[in-house]
Amino acid sequence: MTRKNNNFIMRAVVYVGYFMALFPLLVLIIWSFTGIWPWPQLLPETFSLRALDELFGGYSGAIKALISSGLISAVVALLSIVVSLPAARAIVLCDFLGRDLLKFIVLMPVIVPATAFAMGIDVLFMKIGLSDTVLGVILVHIILCLPYTVRIMTEVTEATGDKLEVQARVLGASPLKVFTNITLPIALPGIISSVCMAFIVSFSQYFITLLIGGGTVVTYAMFMFPYIQSGDRTIASAYSVLFLLSTLIVFVFLDRTVKKYYDIGDVFYFN
Amino acid sequence: MKRIINCTFIFFMALILLTAGCGKSSAQQGATTTDNNKFDSIIKNAKGTTVNFYAWGGDERINKWVDTVLAKKVKEDYDITLKRIPVDDIQTVISKLTDEKQADVQKGSIDLIWVNGENFYTAKKNNLLYGPFTQNLPNYLKYVDQNSDDVKYDFGTAVDGLESPYGKAEFVLINDAAVTPETPKNTQELLDFAKKYKGKVTYPAPPDFTGSAFLRNVIYDIVGYDKVKAAGTDKQKIKEAIQPALDYLKELKPYLWKEGKTYPASIGQLDNMFADGEAVLDISYDPNAVAGMISKGKIKDTARDFIFDKGMIGNTHFLAIPANAGNRDGALAVVNAVLSPEIQASKYNPANWGDLPVLDNAKLSSTEKELFDKIPLGKGVIPQATLLSKRLPELPADMVPLIEEIWQSEIPNK
Amino acid sequence: MSYSRFKPYLMILPVVLVMAIFIIGLINGVLQSFGIIPAAGLTKLTLSYYQEVLNNGDLTASLWLSVYISLATSVIAVVIGVLVSVAATTSGLVKSKFFQILKIPVIVPHTVSALLMLNLFSQSGIVARMAYRMHLIRGQEGFISIMFDKNSIGIILAYLWKEIPFVIMIVVTIMANINSSFGEAAVNLGASKGKVFKHITLPLCLPSITTSFIIIFAYSFGAYEIPYLLGATDPKALPVQAYVEFVYPDIAHRPFAMVLNSLMIIFTVAIAYIYYKILSKNLVKSGMSND
Numbered sequence: 001m002t003r004k005n006n007n008f009i010m011r012a013v014v015y016v017g018y019f020m021a022l023f024p025l026l027v028l029i030i031w032s033f034t035g036i037w038p039w040p041q042l043l044p045e046t047f048s049l050r051a052l053d054e055l056f057g058g059y060s061g062a063i064k065a066l067i068s069s070g071l072i073s074a075v076v077a078l079l080s081i082v083v084s085l086p087a088a089r090a091i092v093l094c095d096f097l098g099r100d101l102l103k104f105i106v107l108m109p110v111i112v113p114a115t116a117f118a119m120g121i122d123v124l125f126m127k128i129g130l131s132d133t134v135l136g137v138i139l140v141h142i143i144l145c146l147p148y149t150v151r152i153m154t155e156v157t158e159a160t161g162d163k164l165e166v167q168a169r170v171l172g173a174s175p176l177k178v179f180t181n182i183t184l185p186i187a188l189p190g191i192i193s194s195v196c197m198a199f200i201v202s203f204s205q206y207f208i209t210l211l212i213g214g215g216t217v218v219t220y221a222m223f224m225f226p227y228i229q230s231g232d233r234t235i236a237s238a239y240s241v242l243f244l245l246s247t248l249i250v251f252v253f254l255d256r257t258v259k260k261y262y263d264i265g266d267v268f269y270f271n
Numbered sequence: 272m273k274r275i276i277n278c279t280f281i282f283f284m285a286l287i288l289l290t291a292g293c294g295k296s297s298a299q300q301g302a303t304t305t306d307n308n309k310f311d312s313i314i315k316n317a318k319g320t321t322v323n324f325y326a327w328g329g330d331e332r333i334n335k336w337v338d339t340v341l342a343k344k345v346k347e348d349y350d351i352t353l354k355r356i357p358v359d360d361i362q363t364v365i366s367k368l369t370d371e372k373q374a375d376v377q378k379g380s381i382d383l384i385w386v387n388g389e390n391f392y393t394a395k396k397n398n399l400l401y402g403p404f405t406q407n408l409p410n411y412l413k414y415v416d417q418n419s420d421d422v423k424y425d426f427g428t429a430v431d432g433l434e435s436p437y438g439k440a441e442f443v444l445i446n447d448a449a450v451t452p453e454t455p456k457n458t459q460e461l462l463d464f465a466k467k468y469k470g471k472v473t474y475p476a477p478p479d480f481t482g483s484a485f486l487r488n489v490i491y492d493i494v495g496y497d498k499v500k501a502a503g504t505d506k507q508k509i510k511e512a513i514q515p516a517l518d519y520l521k522e523l524k525p526y527l528w529k530e531g532k533t534y535p536a537s538i539g540q541l542d543n544m545f546a547d548g549e550a551v552l553d554i555s556y557d558p559n560a561v562a563g564m565i566s567k568g569k570i571k572d573t574a575r576d577f578i579f580d581k582g583m584i585g586n587t588h589f590l591a592i593p594a595n596a597g598n599r600d601g602a603l604a605v606v607n608a609v610l611s612p613e614i615q616a617s618k619y620n621p622a623n624w625g626d627l628p629v630l631d632n633a634k635l636s637s638t639e640k641e642l643f644d645k646i647p648l649g650k651g652v653i654p655q656a657t658l659l660s661k662r663l664p665e666l667p668a669d670m671v672p673l674i675e676e677i678w679q680s681e682i683p684n685k
Numbered sequence: 686m687s688y689s690r691f692k693p694y695l696m697i698l699p700v701v702l703v704m705a706i707f708i709i710g711l712i713n714g715v716l717q718s719f720g721i722i723p724a725a726g727l728t729k730l731t732l733s734y735y736q737e738v739l740n741n742g743d744l745t746a747s748l749w750l751s752v753y754i755s756l757a758t759s760v761i762a763v764v765i766g767v768l769v770s771v772a773a774t775t776s777g778l779v780k781s782k783f784f785q786i787l788k789i790p791v792i793v794p795h796t797v798s799a800l801l802m803l804n805l806f807s808q809s810g811i812v813a814r815m816a817y818r819m820h821l822i823r824g825q826e827g828f829i830s831i832m833f834d835k836n837s838i839g840i841i842l843a844y845l846w847k848e849i850p851f852v853i854m855i856v857v858t859i860m861a862n863i864n865s866s867f868g869e870a871a872v873n874l875g876a877s878k879g880k881v882f883k884h885i886t887l888p889l890c891l892p893s894i895t896t897s898f899i900i901i902f903a904y905s906f907g908a909y910e911i912p913y914l915l916g917a918t919d920p921k922a923l924p925v926q927a928y929v930e931f932v933y934p935d936i937a938h939r940p941f942a943m944v945l946n947s948l949m950i951i952f953t954v955a956i957a958y959i960y961y962k963i964l965s966k967n968l969v970k971s972g973m974s975n976d
Contacts, residue, residue: 006775011772011776013769013772014769014773014778021790024846028800028804031804038546038548039825040813041814059335060331060335082699083703086695086696090694096693096694104961106700107903107957108704108954110904111903111907112950112953113946115946116711116943117713118714119366119370123713126376151896200792204794207363214367214381222356224794227328227329227331230359234567235331244789247792373722478932478933529830533833533917536916544809549809669935683917
């Protein structure tokens with residue numbers, strides 16, 4: 001009996017969670033089409049399509065920015081993994097000078113307020129000619145993603161260890177085979193989650209992209225934020241909904257592609 | 272082994288990046304002419320180039336007008352591609368220009384900026400702008416009243432040809448006639464208004480741009496522009512001069528939203544509160560904002576502007592060109608286009624933006640005057656003649672932050 | 686070990702290079718707090734900005750407010766996040782397709798989260814309207830004011846909406862994996878579910894929980910967007926104060942912003958460092974450190 005009650009409570013908790021996550025988003029979607037929504041109405045009094053006009057009207061460049069931002073964030077995510085995976089394996093499996101320090105430093109971009117290093121990096125990039133370039137923006141985004149990707153990859157490596165690789169080597173497999181057939185597949189769920197996290201971080205960046213990229217790199221966030229700041233809820237909500245949809249589409253795409261190639265049940269480590 | 276895979280991967284990534292990078296940075300650099308006396312050579316150099324125009328992007332109607340009407344004109348007249356880069360605060364752009372100066376960047380990617388007031392003051396003080404250039408623009412010489420204080424001074428700072436007028440603003444108050452039939456004509460009536468609609472009146476906290484204007488307008492109404500201006504940039508003197516206004520605001524506090532202990536952080540918030548009915552008073556620097564909001568369907572069509580008898584603050588907003596603009600000639604051509612009567616009239620049309628024009632009526636031909644005369648008055652908007660007759664100048668830009676600081680330390684939470 | 690050929694230093698090289706850029710940028714930024722901004726004509730190293738800020742009485746109020754906000758946010762987020770993770774794991778719902786829903790708030794930018802909370806909980810918000818419809822309140826003023834007030838409840842809610850799913854995202858899979866592998870083994874050997882959780886699952890999840898706690902604490906301490914949009918006019922949270930100084934029209938004011946930023950960095954780094962030291966000690970004690 002108690003176990004059944006317990007289970008019921010547990011399920012209820014999770015369902016409440018679903019509601020809390022979804023309800024505000026539902027309100028967001030309604031706001032995207034709202035004209036006037038005065039007190040005390042529960043639904044808008046008038047509806048309006050001006051947000052759709054702005055987004056898809058073709059003159060604002062919002063959709064173009066959406067696609068190019070998506071590409072940039074995808075590259076950022078991939079490069080973050082390329083940089084994080086070896087580092088995570090080294091941190092977990094090897095002992096080297098400054099290991100604890102590195103574990104700590106890598107978290108700093110999240111700890112430090114953006115304005116603090118944005119101005120400094122801006123000047124630095126200008127001096128080495130990376131300012132106003134796509135490469136500069138990508139580099140800065142990678143910096144901001146590392147706290148998440150390195151930590152996730154570190155935890156994945158800690159949880160899985162390297163015993164399987166050692167066994168495979170003992171059995172005679174070459175290092176390349178070990179990597180492609182064991183290391184990569186085991187790490188893949190963690191890689192995918194890191195990719196997703198990095199993509200989100202990069203896609204949401206505003207201030208630093210404006211500063212470092214300026215006119216050369218116009219991201220979707222640069223279109224979205226002035227509307228959020230100006231308080232135009234209809235347009236801000238529409239931009240946010242499109243933002244969410246695009247991110248979800250990217251994730252679903254990743255999910256499907258990886259499943260096709262690697263035949264894994266749970267693609268997402270945090271599934 | 273992994274190293275090789277990693278290296279190949281990075282190599283391919285780098286290839287993609289390089290090609291992507293190539294595509295993006297082309298067609299943006301226009302030649303900078305040292306001889307800027309000939310507008311013709313400016314146009315020749317600007318032909319086929321792209322101009323990066325940095326402007327506040329929080330109003331989709333303004334954005335649409337720039338992207339369609341203005342962009343079309345400069346494309347047709349000068350074969351220039353106008354690229355609008357939205358920002359939420361032009362201050363960030365000024366910061367970037369400062370950094371570029373520090374790093375000695377000769378050719379930046381910022382060609383044209385929409386700026387005024389304190390930001391212009393900073394840019395001018397730190398030598399971030401190109402100019403003087405207005406004398407080289409045919410339309411400026413032809414249509415603008417160069418002796419008008421509205422054009423010569425920006426928040427009390429001498430323009431000195433470093434920026435060109437874009438449009439005019441005037442501070443107005445807004446309410447809904449169906450909800451609040453009164454239109455307070457001075458601060459005393461405003462106090463009665465707040466008492467009547469207790470808890471539903473408030474203003475954005477300075478240093479919000481519009482909230483700061485409300486504060487200054489209240490000061491003008493109670494103390495008068497000349498007395499405040501005379502105090503100069505001495506914070507103590509300013510405080511003494513505006514003390515009656517501070518006392519008034521303290522008297523106003525208990526009748527305000529949240530008893531005046533806290534204030535909306537931005538004008539956007541107040542706009543939303545007004546639309547929701549949580550506030551019965553709204554404010555704006557744009558007299559046509561009320562028409563814009565009505566046409567967007569954000570507020571009811573019974574809303575309207577009203578102003579104080581003693582006058583409301585008015586200012587001009589400008590376009591400026593950074594000293595290290597990559598496409599200086601392109602920017603000059605765009606500024607010239609902005610000063611044409613068709614563009615100013617189109618901008619003034621409430622169906623597009625509703626921003627007041629900056630051209631001198633006396634310099635317009637009768638056909639050109641007609642362009643403006645046939646523009647319908649926006650819904651709920653006070654006629655231009657009335658607005659202009661009650662216009663008061665802005666205080667010097669370096670006084671404004673001091674006044675904001677005094678408000679911050681005297682009013683909220685005390 | 687098969688990796689003895691690969692010097693670990695080579696493996697960490699890319700990360701080190703990237704972080705080096707970050708550190709240089711940070712140092713450049715911090716230099717501004719000592720009054721070095723060549724573009725504005727300031728070139729002398731000075732401590733005067735620090736003196737001025739530290740002498741200002743408003744600083745303590747802002748500091749306490751920021752500590753309160755970040756502490757409340759991180760503690761509540763971790764506690765509720767772990768609880769929901771436990772509920773999801775034990776009820777099996779973690780395997781359901783719908784479980785992904787709980788992670789969607791992570792995708793939403795913080796400023797949008799602020800917008801959402803405003804929509805819901807302001808005095809003219811959706812919840813207030815529902816209460817009005819149900820005759821629980823008589824007008825907008827009847828709804829308790831949780832936005833823009835000194836208790837910063839609105840700010841904390843906006844953070845929590847995003848951070849609780851963040852904790853869940855980080856913690857739940859490890860929890861589920863451990864539960865199914867070690868957990869089942871232990872139960873087969875006779876341990877009760879409670880004991881399994883307390884002595885196996887929870888300790889193994891601790892690194893993830895710690896990571897999320899530190900990230901949330903540090904981020905909410907230093908981020909300005911949400912307290913800027915939802916906070917009271919006075920006192921302002923530290924990052925909001927820094928931002929206000931930062932956009933002050935006169936660039937010569939920049940050092941003040943950088944002083945505040947530096948103080949924030951020192952504070953969060955110190956907290957994070959202490960936390961790590963305590964944690965590694967504990968992990969070594971329970972024999973679980975990966976040394």
